[in-house]
Amino acid sequence: MTINATIEIFRCDPGGANGRFETYEVDVHDGATVLDAIEAVWAHHDRSLTFRHACHHASCGSCSVRINGRETLPCIADLGEALRARTPVRVEPLRNLPLAGDLVVDVDGAFERMLASEMTITRTAEDELPLDADGNGGVATRPTRVSDGLLRFNRFENCVECGICISACPTMATDQRFRGPAMLAAIARARAESTEPEVREHLLDLVDGEHGVWRCHSSWECTQRCPQGVMPAESIMQLRRDLVRRRSRRVPR
Amino acid sequence: MGRARVIVIGAGSTGAATAHDLALRGVDVTVVERGEIASGTTGRNHCLLHSGGRYCVTDQEAGTECIDENLVLRRIMPDLLELNDGLFVATNDEELAYMDGFLASCDRCHIPARPLSRREALEAEPFLTPDVLAAVQVPDGVFEPYRFCLAFLATALANGAQIRTFTEVVDLVTSGGSVSGVQVVDRRTGTRSTLGADVVINAGGPWAERLASMASVDVPVAPTPGVMVTVGRRLNNMVINRLNTPSDGDIVVPQRTTSIIGTTSWSVDDPDFIPIPPDHVALLIERGQSLIPAVASTPIRGVMAASRPLISRPGIDARDVSRTFECFDHEPEGMDGFVTISGGKTTTARAMAEKVTDIVCDKLGIDAECRTSEVPLDSYRRFHGRGSAARATAPGSTTLQPMRAP
Numbered sequence: 001m002t003i004n005a006t007i008e009i010f011r012c013d014p015g016g017a018n019g020r021f022e023t024y025e026v027d028v029h030d031g032a033t034v035l036d037a038i039e040a041v042w043a044h045h046d047r048s049l050t051f052r053h054a055c056h057h058a059s060c061g062s063c064s065v066r067i068n069g070r071e072t073l074p075c076i077a078d079l080g081e082a083l084r085a086r087t088p089v090r091v092e093p094l095r096n097l098p099l100a101g102d103l104v105v106d107v108d109g110a111f112e113r114m115l116a117s118e119m120t121i122t123r124t125a126e127d128e129l130p131l132d133a134d135g136n137g138g139v140a141t142r143p144t145r146v147s148d149g150l151l152r153f154n155r156f157e158n159c160v161e162c163g164i165c166i167s168a169c170p171t172m173a174t175d176q177r178f179r180g181p182a183m184l185a186a187i188a189r190a191r192a193e194s195t196e197p198e199v200r201e202h203l204l205d206l207v208d209g210e211h212g213v214w215r216c217h218s219s220w221e222c223t224q225r226c227p228q229g230v231m232p233a234e235s236i237m238q239l240r241r242d243l244v245r246r247r248s249r250r251v252p253r
Numbered sequence: 254m255g256r257a258r259v260i261v262i263g264a265g266s267t268g269a270a271t272a273h274d275l276a277l278r279g280v281d282v283t284v285v286e287r288g289e290i291a292s293g294t295t296g297r298n299h300c301l302l303h304s305g306g307r308y309c310v311t312d313q314e315a316g317t318e319c320i321d322e323n324l325v326l327r328r329i330m331p332d333l334l335e336l337n338d339g340l341f342v343a344t345n346d347e348e349l350a351y352m353d354g355f356l357a358s359c360d361r362c363h364i365p366a367r368p369l370s371r372r373e374a375l376e377a378e379p380f381l382t383p384d385v386l387a388a389v390q391v392p393d394g395v396f397e398p399y400r401f402c403l404a405f406l407a408t409a410l411a412n413g414a415q416i417r418t419f420t421e422v423v424d425l426v427t428s429g430g431s432v433s434g435v436q437v438v439d440r441r442t443g444t445r446s447t448l449g450a451d452v453v454i455n456a457g458g459p460w461a462e463r464l465a466s467m468a469s470v471d472v473p474v475a476p477t478p479g480v481m482v483t484v485g486r487r488l489n490n491m492v493i494n495r496l497n498t499p500s501d502g503d504i505v506v507p508q509r510t511t512s513i514i515g516t517t518s519w520s521v522d523d524p525d526f527i528p529i530p531p532d533h534v535a536l537l538i539e540r541g542q543s544l545i546p547a548v549a550s551t552p553i554r555g556v557m558a559a560s561r562p563l564i565s566r567p568g569i570d571a572r573d574v575s576r577t578f579e580c581f582d583h584e585p586e587g588m589d590g591f592v593t594i595s596g597g598k599t600t601t602a603r604a605m606a607e608k609v610t611d612i613v614c615d616k617l618g619i620d621a622e623c624r625t626s627e628v629p630l631d632s633y634r635r636f637h638g639r640g641s642a643a644r645a646t647a648p649g650s651t652t653l654q655p656m657r658a659p
Contacts, residue, residue: 001531029530031534032529036529053288053296056557057554057557061399108638111634111638115635121633122335154337155335155510156395156509158510161634228509
């Protein structure tokens with residue numbers, strides 16, 4: 001069984017000039033994802049198409065695009081479902097990041113922000129198996145301490161640094177110096193993991209100011225679109241509370 | 254004469270680690286990759302940092318390589334690994350009978366191994382099948398393949414390497430029995446150019462044979478894909494392996510918030526696009542359930558397949574082909590300046606890089622020790638996040654300056 005899919009892909013010259021949509025027809029295997037269809041376009045129709053991808057299971061965060069207008073990881077987006085929503089399926093690059101060519105955006109600035117957040121990729125795991133990949137409560141909540149040998153489990157952070165929240169954020173579109181939801185969420189995580197007061201204070205300094213947490217318009221698009229259940233908007237609100245608490249501590253009584 | 258110039262074809266784990274090793278030894282290295290970093294075999298990886306347990310019974314050489322490199326990677330990329338160990342579990346008498354031989358093989362390969370009772374195994378992993386009879390704990394781990402490559406490449410960049418993505422090798426420049434460079438096409442602009450080199454390294458994974466044929470030499474690489482199914486909930490903390498000889502669907506690797514069931518194995522001619530056979534997905538779910546029953550009630554999140562670059566041996570089935578690696582210096586075949594490195598695992602990428610870099614440095618008369626087992630790697634975020642002055646891929650950006658809109 002194969003799926004015959006019509007797919008409309010944004011194409012442009014390096015740097016973004018001459019933007020246009022080109023339509024392709026591909027045959028892919030049953031159960032294929034939108035990323036499979038993009039790869040099939042490259043493999044069987046047009047070798048000049050550029051797109052980013054690596055892990056094909058929502059862990060690397062590199063393939064993020066907009067499918068039918070919404071930010072998504074195409075590696076876990078069902079092609080059949082996308083076709084039912086819109087035929088041809090429309091695939092475009094992320095917004096709010098410099099366009100490098102076709103579906104490729106320049107993620108340098110986004111990674112610089114993640115570097116500055118000081119969030120390590122590994123987190124010291126909960127005493128319980130984590131929630132499911134969409135951040136919903138799961139059945140997996142029994143304690144998992146090992147009797148001896150291992151003291152604690154660790155695992156990678158939920159955030160895959162895919163840039164989807166940056167693209168979905170309306171504030172990012174109006175203030176290019178906004179720290180952005182990914183970095184702010186990462187800072188909240190780094191503060192939660194850190195036991196050093198100076199580090200926690202330094203990170204709080206980073207999120208203060210007109211391009212920090214106060215710039216957010218609370219549209220909640222980041223939390224809505226995050227494929228990993230990171231909930232950046234909630235982190236931003238938490239950081240605001242932390243800042244207010246710090247300021248009120250400093251008010252002389 | 255200036256610095257020796259080496260081109261590495263392929264930015265998967267082997268190419269990335271090789272670029273790092275060459276740059277550390279002072280070689281002027283350029284990596285050319287036709288897609289994005291890790292967009293071939295390495296990206297679509299099971300993410301398993303092998304302890305060697307999977308191979309130690311049937312393939313002692315591969316088992317020893319794995320544990321050696323496992324320990325090195327813990328040293329050079331400690332922040333990039335989930336280190337929760339792994340279990341080899343016996344669920345029937347046949348598998349239980351395998352245990353003594355398994356423990357002896359671990360010992361022979363110097364893989365630390367600790368037998369666990371049924372109770373201990375279930376306490377560690379509550380979702381493990383209640384059929385478990387006993388288990389062995391080994392130092393398996395988990396990595397993230399894209400970031401694994403980025404960390405090697407970020408460090409290589411800091412040491413002067415050039416990385417060119419979306420740059421496809423369309424031909425090798427040969428003259429008089431020697432390779433002197435590559436012809437590349439920039440996929441974004443369609444422009445063709447020639448890059449000269451003293452040595453060209455073929456780290457093309459399952460595409461290695463295609464690249465070698467451009468120099469009219471042969472490498473016996475058989476593209477051997479495997480399917481992996483990711484379910485949308487993390488059902489285990491440790492890697493769960495079946496205590497038996499490697500077969501389809503005998504391992505569940507946890508990663509982030511998911512669990513990844515693998516693998517199957519078949520052969521293809523063209524590794525460019527691999528349609529996923531639906532029956533493989535069904536088989537993996539069925540086998541996965543026999544290790545972790547909750548797999549049945551957990552939605553599938555992703556399905557992937559990529560070709561392993563196994564070194565083929567006539568008359569040997571793919572499952573039985575050694576997972577060790579091999580370096581092919583093509584000089585004896587009459588093609589100097591061209592070396593292929595293939596086979597192996599992502600876990601052993603650094604050792605593969607050391608082997609090929611030793612050979613290349615020998616060719617170039619460079620007397621420099623390999624230091625990659627000691628030098629800690631830069632943050633993977635520095636590959637993108639250092640600004641792209643050293644990199645010929647995308648427009649530049651600077652430290653926490655405005656992100657420019659398209």
